[in-house]
Amino acid sequence: MTQYWLFKTEPDAFSIHDLANQPNKREGWDGIRNYQARNFMRDTMKVGDLAFIYHSSCQHIGIAGLARVSDTGLTDPSQFNPESRYFDPKSASDNPRWCMVELEHVETFERILPLASIKQMPSIIDIGLVKKGGRLSVMPVNALEFDILLAAARSA
Template structure:
């Protein structure tokens, strides 16, 4: 099992939106960065744990935990001209963009803010704390994932 951090803008799709989905499960679509796409297509696997991170909002940070319930498959929105994620250069025979399905595991009582993550001396490899790392999908090494989980479950 691996750990990942998936960023989402809560005004587009929040942890509460995931919680409201049937079976608290939804596809994670709209990724339009090749490195993040490669993670979804090649490395994110069934059963992997996903930290859900709210970004581009007032309170940025980790808000919940999900589990990958379906491995990478072509993102259907790339073929839909009505979708904001439409890609006219993508071909169904050789799709450009991929997505996975995630199921909510836990919504944390309190957000773990980016400032707390950055100030934690045991979190040094996570892309969030490195300058210039802005991917919407990023791996989390096991030691740092355990540290984040401990911080999230021990919040007052």
């Protein structure tokens, strides 16, 4: 059964366009350093799950595209690189603390579905974007809200 997700990213670091322009349209989603987000990726995500790519901390904040989880159970190599901002000196190669998934580009929306519009949708009440303190870098989206947001993003 397909599950649905939202991945937040700052587009100057990595955007839906960067994912679309990868040679095989796939990229590992590394650098997650929140335990709850990590646990979603490690324990819950499955190959084939769909994910919104959400641009944050930029001029046009909102849902920018759609990706598919193409691989899971990957070790995040940035935790072992002392020159990476995601380096974790407490993580050991025989027992890594941080994982990642690989995402595959599915669709770039013609226009970003703005957060302000999402917050005004009466049926969107469960996603972390609209809840105080619920904005993880990786968060689940229920099937009903996913369908509503996908339709809105495609018609924005």
